[in-house]
Amino acid sequence: MVEFQEISPADFFYRNRDIAGFTNPARALYSTVRELVENSLDACESVGILPNIYVRLTHVSGPLDRVAVFKIRVLDNGSGVPEHNIPLAFGKVLYGSKYRLKQTRGAFGLGGKMAILYGQITTNKPVRIVSSTGSSHVYEYVLTVDIRKNEPKILGKKNYENVNNWRGVLVEFYTEGDYYRSSSRILDYLKQTAMVNPYAEIIFVDPRGYLHIFERGVDEMPPAPKETLPHPYGVDVEALKRIIADTKVKSLMEFMTTHFHRVGKATAYKFLSEAGLNPDMNPKKLSQEDIVKLVNHMKNFKGFLPPDASCLSPLGEKLLKAGIEKELKPEFVAVTQRKPSSYSGYPFIVEVGIAYGGSILKPGITLYRFSNKIPLLYDETSDVSWKVLNEMIDWSRYKVEVTIDPVAVIVHICSTKIPYKTVGKEFIADRPEIEHEIINGVRIVARQLMLHLSRKKRVQMERAR
């Protein structure tokens, strides 16, 4: 007798937690730190405030050189979470505020919950969330995740008067981890986060009680990312049907100019006539066949302006160069920011840096990958940047000896949608448009390195005489 079953999204990601980056206690501890720090950075950015993030990992019980129980505490000065959203934001999988078309670190409505869930299934203890949005009160919740139902179970709730006008979030829970095995990755993650978020201050207290301070490098927030409208090139039938169902406009002309990115009256008129559709027709009157026709015309019409990347918030060449110099202390750095491009209607910007020598001691090419200012430290050989560096760049052309010269290549991609191949955000798919920008970015900075290396060689040869 075949038994059918429906499982909740929390149950799905509990059963398949290695797919979300929670494979074993060492890896889970890393994922826990990254998911919480990324939430805090997003929160500060959303209210344009210089981030102050405090991470404390305390050893609670068990051996220090193996799997043990830890307490994790992350405190930020970001937007905070409104009171009635707190239990769901931290207790319901596939719930969040980042399902918009906007450059954010978060994307799935899952990360924070995965960390909390892993802590719960290894220690059976609840999570404590304290937050205020700067209102008159501070709210505290103690809750667990009902995994089968995908719902928070509130065990306790308090509120205090917000005497210090505090705003932000404190997350605290217990989890099984293996700090001995994951400490170098965790410290690398924080170091690289500081490198591409130089306006953030991060304080990390490790299980031995050591204080690691990643000081603010600049005192100014970069322009905030903005939410944008979908581009016609990225539309499919489902997306179009939803826009039609929710729209208040009464004509196809207004439909095109209101709901799509960079579509003005002239473009809309030209498009609709080419598609053979009446500009005055009510979009809700489109037949099922018309909808498919409209989607196909949208994908193929050559007259749409490409996505505008003004909604994005890249690092910028100045900050990228400064970050590389501060972290890697090389003898030479070159950076470049590629012109904005797009894939499937999503705008993106690629920024590439190359660094050589100085404190970079490891021979060969070391790759540093970033997406939306998140360091990616796992599965590098599956990533599009790795593929570019290893299969598409002839390093000998740039006088770089790939087994001897100490070179670092830094690639940052920012977009309203990063094409991660995994739910754990480990590596990025090799979309042709993105590959194209990375190749060209690497070529530009590699050429500058080549000039530096040949200049250096000339100087050495002259000295030898």
Added chain:
Amino acid sequence: MVEFQEISPADFFYRNRDIAGFTNPARALYSTVRELVENSLDACESVGILPNIYVRLTHVSGPLDRVAVFKIRVLDNGSGVPEHNIPLAFGKVLYGSKYRLKQTRGAFGLGGKMAILYGQITTNKPVRIVSSTGSSHVYEYVLTVDIRKNEPKILGKKNYENVNNWRGVLVEFYTEGDYYRSSSRILDYLKQTAMVNPYAEIIFVDPRGYLHIFERGVDEMPPAPKETLPHPYGVDVEALKRIIADTKVKSLMEFMTTHFHRVGKATAYKFLSEAGLNPDMNPKKLSQEDIVKLVNHMKNFKGFLPPDASCLSPLGEKLLKAGIEKELKPEFVAVTQRKPSSYSGYPFIVEVGIAYGGSILKPGITLYRFSNKIPLLYDETSDVSWKVLNEMIDWSRYKVEVTIDPVAVIVHICSTKIPYKTVGKEFIADRPEIEHEIINGVRIVARQLMLHLSRKKRVQMERAR
């Protein structure tokens, strides 16, 4: 004003369909064929019947050498789906019959729906399902997936008298695809599926109308995989709490022997005394701290018998060798089946084959990967087998010249839970226990190849005299 949102699992996988292997029309067509064929093979296996699977891909409109609209039709003679489960099985994401602890190709309750969903969002047409479980009636449903609600929308429903006593499933829908770009992968997939499922007959009619027949190689089904109980080593707090909540037994002794794999009275008694727990205690009386203690003791107790792999259904050395010989026609084949092992309480068996020369023309080592009799054709460089072949085997020790000799290595892993790293089942995580079995399996067959190569060389040298 921060806007929070909950999205359904269908919405999540619609928005992130590239994470499930539906990246572009070419890749989506491949994923569509594989998901439906794997469902049919599981269905036949579940009722112990020799599979007859018919796949037809018809070109409907658009160019034949680029993105176009296709109709896909897959018919099997498997278990069929009971009438009231049909709409949910094909219209609700995270719904299925494979959430059991049993070796099946399916695992996520998602694959068939992803294919149907992709067809729906590219063509706006519904899916037609016809099925019977061999009862007096055959049922036909025409439905779409309500993505926002994650529910099927039934557009039409018929039933016929089952005059031929038919049992099985027919799935039919329209989808955007790119056969020109994905045909070689689709044919490879079917060829390799035939290689490791020699008892199946697969007929594929491609868009040009060509018939590809993959004939049955053997007329006997292998022993069917069986559902098994969880092993103590694989338990976490959530899993234990569910077993406690659902159990009818009244003592911890009975709890251990009833709900866990290979735990007899003597083992249970020894375990409970070592854990300091009373064998007569009612499991529902365990405190929250006791539960955590119990989980930790279960993970660390040395006296449990390792997971028994009699629930698994491997290929077997005879069939693996025959499949390799039939498909690759090499000059030499060696195969080995490793002893059963386990990771995190899940039993698994690794089978490795090596083939050399003959019709294998491509110089170098070509890797063929299989998990639960599914061919894995993407992202090989991220897979544990690739890592083993490239980083852990010194081929020169086996007299194999890795840039010249035409060698194929075949790795099959079967388990009650395959540690896929992605929802699209593209590659397998490098769990140490699995890595260990693959390395040793490869060494065994590589050694046999070495003997063959040195024998061959000796013969050639003698002839040269």
